[in-house]
Amino acid sequence: MQSNGNPVIKLENLTKHYGEIVGIQDLSLEVTEGEVFGLLGPNGAGKTTTIRLILDFIRPTSGKAAVFGLSPRSDGTDIRRRVGYLPGDFVTYDHMTGATVTEYFTHLRGAGPVKLGALCERYKLDISRKIGQLSKGNKQKIGLVQAFMNDPDLLILDEPTAGLDPLLQYEFQKMIHEEKAQGKTIFMSSHLMSEVEATCDRVGIIREGKLVTIDTVSHLTELSLWTAKITFTQPVPSNTFNNLPGIAVTDKTDDRTYNLSISGEGSMDSLIKTAAKHPIQTFESQHASLEDAFLKYYSGEEPEA
Amino acid sequence: MYSNIFLKTIRDGQRSTLLFSAGQLAIGALLALLFPDVAASFAGMIEDLPEFIQAFIGSAAEFATPEGFLTADPYSAISLVIMFAFSINRGMGAIAAEEQSHTLDQLLGNPITRTHVYFQKSLALIADCVLPVAALAVGILIGALIMDYSVSLSGLLQMSLSLLLVSYATGFLALSIGAATGSKSIAIGIPAAIAAIGYLIHILVPLVDSLSSLKYVSILHYYIGDKPFINGITPWHALVLIGVAVVPFLVGLYRFNGRDLRG
Structure with a gap:
């Protein structure tokens, strides 16, 4: 019902x-x-x-x-x-x-x-x-x-x-x-x-x-959308993803490995196209959970609709 | 036994009520059994004491009667203290203890008002105090029967009524303060202090002339100042005791309905 x-x-x-x-x-x-x-x-x-x-x-x-x-x-x-x-x-x-x-x-x-x-x-x-x-x-x-x-x-x-x-x-x-x-x-x-x-x-x-x-719940999880982890075969400039709307580097272990979030107006297409300008070793992506949305709110970042 | 708050409260306190009542019965019986021997030996002794001491413990003539003897003890001493402890504990337990143990939210999650809880708890306090007071009187009657002397039944009834009223006064102080504040320690502390200070004044007034006007401050003056066992209960004294119970009861109800409950 x-x-x-x-x-x-x-x-x-x-x-x-x-x-x-x-x-x-x-x-x-x-x-x-x-x-x-x-x-x-x-x-x-x-x-x-x-x-x-x-x-x-x-x-x-x-x-x-x-x-x-x-x-x-x-x-x-x-x-x-x-x-x-x-x-x-x-x-x-x-x-x-x-x-x-x-x-x-x-x-x-x-x-x-x-x-x-x-x-x-x-x-x-x-x-x-x-x-x-x-x-x-x-x-x-x-x-x-x-x-x-x-x-x-x-x-x-x-x-x-x-x-x-x-x-x-x-x-x-x-x-x-x-x-x-x-x-x-x-x-x-x-x-x-x-x-x-x-x-x-x-x-x-x-x-x-x-x-x-x-x-x-479904919309909230959509807002947080996706996370991606990209490992390149060689170092790439740290400003590579700077100008992509809705995409943020959440963690960077070294110049080859980037953790990113894609939310709001960000698109997977633009992320992949930008990343593909450099040789990629691995690419992992997953849909975010409500937990990610929740943690985002608690870190003070409000996901954009 | 769990069909309403009143019966549950009675049931929760049943064991302790029975123990307190058994204690009062034993004390009443013991003192009534001792009366003939103790009174005879003390009467001579009291005659030799200064008048102001006699004023405190009762004159030799009074002490030689069961009513005078029993007024001094248990009604002015051990059984009174027991009833203070009993009624204050029950009054505190009614709302404050339930609130501090976090069961009040759960209770009030049911379709009942705070006023309903307050009245049912108050009725339980009224009922709870009857048995220990009655047990004390029964114990006295048993002792007197065994020792083959008579006690004024009317005096015993009026003394018991006075003890019941003073118990309600302290019990309702504890209940209403607990309901108004949600604090167990305040609900015990204030009535206990009022009882203890009243007791002290009651003891000191006969000994110190300059303190005589202070007697009206003591709750004990209205309880036993006119010796209800011997002279019958003084109506306005009874009314004062009822007032000491009713006024806090009303204030407590008002505050309980108006405040935030502790989480």
């Missing part, structure tokens, strides 16, 4: 300051129904602050947020009735078992845990054990189970795969695709590019509290 364009989350110039410290600044975005949206950034960039503002755990300094068209402040219960939430660094009541924790939250939500059995089976989770006796990964599974178990319309997941092994991360990605197929909306934060790339339709990259870009 595709996104139908109705905004589920709408943030307008949302700003949160903690005294002198900027949590987030003028953050605006929309997540539409049926969409999987990833907020990508390293620790401390403002991802958790954004999520906590959406859920009314903290209040904005300025700007506003709306979820399902409602205000988190005045309509918080109506919003959260339709939300499954996984906090970052999930911790829960160590003295309780997984079964009693899920029972407790089921009562508080007033909705049946329709997916509980299937989720436990999927994650091979024994909910009869006390939370305090579980490993970090198994605690995270409890967090995921309680977020998904009531079949909510919107899932808000803060670093959902923290502590999960690769197999379970893959299982999580499959689950996100299934939820999306059912028309559910998912807003997740992550610092794992591979996770976002595998699950999200769109991604917002957040840096020091500011949303530096927001785009589809």
Whole structure:
């Protein structure tokens, strides 16, 4: 099922300051129904602050947020009735078992845990054990189970795969695709590019509290386009690639070996034609990943569209 | 037991509530058992003490009655301190401990308001304090029954009510300060200081004439200043204790609803 364009989350110039410290600044975005949206950034960039503002755990300094068209402040219960939430660094009541924790939250939500059995089976989770006796990964599974178990319309997941092994991360990605197929909306934060790339339709990259870009995953990876490594049989002048638009030398180990990036208006054709003026020993090229796009944003270079 | 926040909170504290209550029951029974022997030997001794000391521990005539004896101990001493510790700990645990252990976000991720959490936690505090106070009274009755003397039931009830109210006062101070600040240490520190300073003033006032007007500052004056076990509870003293619980309760609720929660 595709996104139908109705905004589920709408943030307008949302700003949160903690005294002198900027949590987030003028953050605006929309997540539409049926969409999987990833907020990508390293620790401390403002991802958790954004999520906590959406859920009314903290209040904005300025700007506003709306979820399902409602205000988190005045309509918080109506919003959260339709939300499954996984906090970052999930911790829960160590003295309780997984079964009693899920029972407790089921009562508080007033909705049946329709997916509980299937989720436990999927994650091979024994909910009869006390939370305090579980490993970090198994605690995270409890967090995921309680977020998904009531079949909510919107899932808000803060670093959902923290502590999960690769197999379970893959299982999580499959689950996100299934939820999306059912028309559910998912807003997740992550610092794992591979996770976002595998699950999200769109991604917002957040840096020091500011949303530096927001785009589809496919377009973002296209923006970063390609990288190339060329080794010449003999030294070539270091200014060889200087005048090629959109092409930059990212690394040069010696006068014979050049690492280049091709982005925006740069073209592979002009790179090859320029390089071919010199005798080439090897030429390697590959499509950049979202990670490259992400790192580019974090190094302060913004890829040109 | 996990169908709402109130019942879960009661369930979480169940073991410690039972232990505190067993302790209060044992203390009540022990002191009631000791009363006939101790009172007889102390009464003669107290008569020889200066008046200002008698004013502090109770006159010889009062001390010779079970109500006077039990007012001095446990109600002015060990059981009071136990109830302070119990209620402050429970009050602090209600919001501040949940917030500092990072489970409050998860709790409030459910379709419930902060006010709902606050009220359910407050109800649990109210319920939690009843059992240890009642256990103390039951222990006294058991001791008196064994030693074959009678205790004023009305006095015991009013003394218990006063102990319950002073426990609520310190407990709700801790709960509301915890809800207003999210800090466990502040939630414990301020009510504990108020209780300790109140205790000190209560002890010193009978000994130092110039401090007599200070007695109104002490929470203990409203709890036991008029000796509810002997004279019955003084209504306006009870109202002051209720006020010490209710005013912070309201301020705490307002602040809890208005502030950012700790992440």
